Amino acid sequence: MCGDSLAIFLCHEIFYMFKKFIAPQFFFLLSSLFIPLSSFGIILSPGYMGPQAMPVPEVQDFTVGKDNIISFYLENNIDPGKEYALNPKVKIFSPWGKKAALRLSFVPHEIYYMASDVKKKRETKNQMGNAKGDIYFGSMFELYNQDFGLALNLLTKTTSGKNLKDARHLNAPAYIIDISFGKKWYYNRFFENINISGYVAFIVWQSQFNQQNDALGLALKSAFTLHSNYIFSVEAGAYYGWQKKKDNPVTVRFNLKKRLNISEICIQYSYGIRDQIPYSLIFGVSFFSEPLLARLE
Numbered sequence: 001m002c003g004d005s006l007a008i009f010l011c012h013e014i015f016y017m018f019k020k021f022i023a024p025q026f027f028f029l030l031s032s033l034f035i036p037l038s039s040f041g042i043i044l045s046p047g048y049m050g051p052q053a054m055p056v057p058e059v060q061d062f063t064v065g066k067d068n069i070i071s072f073y074l075e076n077n078i079d080p081g082k083e084y085a086l087n088p089k090v091k092i093f094s095p096w097g098k099k100a101a102l103r104l105s106f107v108p109h110e111i112y113y114m115a116s117d118v119k120k121k122r123e124t125k126n127q128m129g130n131a132k133g134d135i136y137f138g139s140m141f142e143l144y145n146q147d148f149g150l151a152l153n154l155l156t157k158t159t160s161g162k163n164l165k166d167a168r169h170l171n172a173p174a175y176i177i178d179i180s181f182g183k184k185w186y187y188n189r190f191f192e193n194i195n196i197s198g199y200v201a202f203i204v205w206q207s208q209f210n211q212q213n214d215a216l217g218l219a220l221k222s223a224f225t226l227h228s229n230y231i232f233s234v235e236a237g238a239y240y241g242w243q244k245k246k247d248n249p250v251t252v253r254f255n256l257k258k259r260l261n262i263s264e265i266c267i268q269y270s271y272g273i274r275d276q277i278p279y280s281l282i283f284g285v286s287f288f289s290e291p292l293l294a295r296l297e
Contacts, residue, residue, distance in 0.1 A: 042124065043246070047249065051075075052110055052134065055251070055276070062181060069286055074282070075088070085111065089133075096139075103138050109132060112129060114166075125166055131166070132160060139153075148182065176217070180198070181199070191224050191225060201217030203216075215247065218238055219235060233254075266282075270282070
């Protein structure tokens with residue numbers, strides 16, 4: 001009996017020691033192999049990360065057309081006294097038949113700086129640095145184009161973006177599905193045409209502890225084409241995640257384009273109302289496979 005009591009006592013003590021000291025360390029080590037770095041302080045949410053982590057998607061054209069388009073941009077993202085970021089961006093649009101097209105966009109590199117209070121709030125490792133950006137790829141399908149237009153866009157964000165330790169990119173996949181819509185009105189006086197378009201989107205990305213954040217995205221855009229081949233547009237977009245951790249970004253964009261023969265230049269100003277960097281200034285140039293007159297036919 002005494003031996004049995006001693007064995008029970010020893011088993012109890014071993015179990016207590018394992019539960020108190022060994023198990024927490026074991027599960028912490030095990031979780032570090034499967035749980036992203038975000039579990040150690042960085043929150044995978046647009047309001048807690050850099051401007052390229054999870055931007056509000058832009059409204060896309062709802063018609064495929066016949067042009068192969070390649071665009072180059074230089075983006076300046078500014079939160080005065082708190083954060084600065086500079087990056088190029090490349091977009092490629094290639095029709096695949098008359099009703100489908102392939103899309104590709106990527107940020108080759110980002111240079112960034114954060115103030116010390118931003119670094120502390122985000123719990124990042126470095127205050128400044130540079131990082132490779134994300135690659136987005138997907139397809140567009142023109143569903144209807146008569147008196148108004150409908151299109152389906154499918155987009156995947158890869159895990160190519162680096163420096164999660166500095167809250168620059170998610171280092172996790174994301175998926176965007178949207179139904180784009182639009183309608184054009186033609187005029188002979190002040191405008192060549194007025195184009196009202198937008199989307200309803202479903203956005204998914206991996207967040208803390210391998211959880212999934214799902215968001216509803218909405219956007220509306222008005223574009224005015226002048227007879228001098230200038231296009232001015234105003235766009236408002238947002239998406240609403242369910243975790244309520246600064247995952248409800250809202251952005252307004254103002255864009256001015258000048259159409260040339262086989263190219264187009266643009267300047268865009270973006271204002272982040274919520275959970276996005278407040279000021280962005282973008283310069284871009286696009287090249288088309290078809291000359292302007294052929295595109296307008």
